[in-house]
Amino acid sequence: MAFGMSEQAYFVLLSLAEEPRHGYGVVQAVKAMSDGRVRLGAGTLYGILDRLVEAGYIEASGELVVDGRLRRYYRLTPDGRAALAAETARLTDLASLARRVLAARPPRAALGPA
Template identity: 75%
Template sequence: MTFRMSEQAYLVLLALAEEPRHGYGVVQAVRALSDDRVRLGAGTLYGILDRLVDAGYAEPSEEVVVDGRARRYYRLTGDGLDAVQAETRRLAALSRRARQVLGRPALGGA
């Protein structure tokens, strides 16, 4: 199965690249990384985490009980780091190309 890198999955990988995080920590980091533009619900977050784990990009690292509730932490794997770096390069190249295109005079324009 090929992993589809959505914007949300990319932001989750970035959040995990900073440090291992539990679900709520990932949600908060994604909000910060996206300037509060992307807000993940629990179903979306855990669906993405499950896909990242299945792809070998993330793995559960530990479980900590806080106030009687278990918090499962996730961390990036080596393959996950490779994937987020590759996607960052792809987005940077796309951005450079967009700047080139947008910097050109409009076709047929005055």
């Protein structure tokens, strides 16, 4: 995968898997999905959106003017859905490994200096 998947980018893709959204809608969805842990500022969000568009993972799906302001909507592409699925599988494998390591018996303490 050429695109480096940050946690923030992962949440942006995940928010767009539900439905097309405009920037503020993405911010709100990410905040809700992460229980407020991930918060996206405008500069961060639009940088991520630009990189996701460039990678072919999302595309603009329309624009509306609401209260005199332009809202550009984005949607997930098939490549974006595949990238999201691949990253989800990678994270699942990583979490499984962590559970196995943490559940393993701790190593015996050393008897003295080596």
